[in-house]
Amino acid sequence: MQITRSLRRVVLGLVLAVPMVGCGPKKIPAAAADQVVHEIRSRKLPRALQARFQIRVESNGQSGSTKGAIITHVPDQFRLEILTPLGTPMLSVASNGTAVHAWSQQLNTFFRGDDALAVLSELTGGAVTMSDVLQLLTGGLPLPDAPVLETTAREEGVWLVLAGPSDVRVRALVSPKKRLVRRVEIGRAATAESAEMVDLVAVFDVSDHMRIDGALYPEEMTIDIPPLGWTLELTFHTWDELGQIPAVFEMPVPPGANVADLEQTLRKAA
Incomplete structure (x- = not known):
């Protein structure tokens, strides 16, 4: 008798969600794990989203908090606005997918980043792309082609x-039942075959x-960036789908x- 697709998904969710009883962790069948990853990667993300948030930044023993907003346009464009406690602009960051620039109104300084990948390399060692970052911020998985x-x-x-390229590991x-991503650690492995991050x-x-x-x-x-010593704590208040994509990137x-x-x-800040 042929099992329906819906029933297969229910059975799969139950298999992965059952608490494991015994003396240690249990390996998951490769096919079941691949299916969970596929469904998370296949989620329907709106073309453009706007979110408002509270942010707290800790770096080198100092900390501060304020408000902000972000607009995303898949796959790799965004506009970030960090506001002062009074609601006036403090820092603007924008990427059109190729370049990423920042504008500090308080410092009257425009930080030019014509190569977005090079800028990300300073932040993450070249482990992820701009589209990966947007996936992570919206609750998804990075490295869409990486095998389990x-x-x-x-x-x-x-x-x-x-297993990502250049020995990158994620x-x-x-949570397999709800298909939620709860934590993502990004790093590099010692060898191409190793699953351990060094x-x-x-x-x-x-x-x-x-x-x-x-x-x-x-x-x-919470976002930790060990190479820079930064910890960002974000509390999102709203996520709204935008029917019209604004020209802000x-x-x-x-x-x-x-x-x-x-x-x-960024290199000097590390």
């Missing part, structure tokens, strides 16, 4: 190890989600602004 290298079931969920904790470059930890129009988005997220140099190199600025 290893899977382990524990009480907190299923841990997946994805270790992700997912160089951690970023951690995205999602502690809570909110439901918007039937879809789940991050509500509480290009950022020209403001008249009279000082110009600095964004890549070099």
